[in-house]
Amino acid sequence: MSEPTPATRSIVVERTMPHPPEKIWRALTVSSLISEGLMQNDFEARAGATFTFRAKPMGDWNGIVHCEVTTFEPPRRLVYTWKGGSVQDAGYGFALDSVVEWTLTPVPGGTRVRMEHSGFGPQNDSAYAAMSGGWPGGLERLERVAAERA
């Protein structure tokens, strides 16, 4: 029998926002709004599109995240792959071969927003720690963009 795969970890952040799903969907899928809430990007709003996020370069990593939209179901479900990092950064690993999944569920008074970032292997421990700390603020900014700009 083959060796079992090592464990992978996910970061899940959930937040109820007092806005309809359509408004949050725009904040998640209009490139200029994504830049305000999450990160600089050249997102294209269709399944199959490839795009990049631009983060702050860190060590040997140029800060570019390579992504592909794998699910695009307005206004409920958005999934994209998320690959980045460098093998030179201890703990970051090349690549962080991961997936980000957004799920919007209508609830009384608003929308339950769930973000799951999955696929962190043992070699991605520092990325996991950094992004665990970063995603809650991302959802906070997303809510503000949805409220003010979408």
Added chain:
Amino acid sequence: MSEPTPATRSIVVERTMPHPPEKIWRALTVSSLISEGLMQNDFEARAGATFTFRAKPMGDWNGIVHCEVTTFEPPRRLVYTWKGGSVQDAGYGFALDSVVEWTLTPVPGGTRVRMEHSGFGPQNDSAYAAMSGGWPGGLERLERVAAERA
């Protein structure tokens, strides 16, 4: 409109184990096996049962986790509440009012085991950090117990 709820975070760890779901289910639901793999406990294998885990006391917290089995569907899905901690421990908060959900899915050659520990609020940041680091080792021990003892 009421204030939106703050974000909560979850820890998700997934691992494919080269054993059938029934074997892993035993490691998850037989009290003596749970003690070997995860923590000391007085688990009872039925929906509605209340039980405790006993962790190492920390600061003002006596180390007792109060739990209730809310879903018991052998050999696929086990959910229990997980309440513990003390308001005296900065960042831990009283209580850590959270939920642990185990999902076993048969895959070729074994079982995909998914553990989701959800409900960490902003007041539970240090518990989140500690348990993010702890759960992957828990699944590793669970696999060993399933292999050798279940």
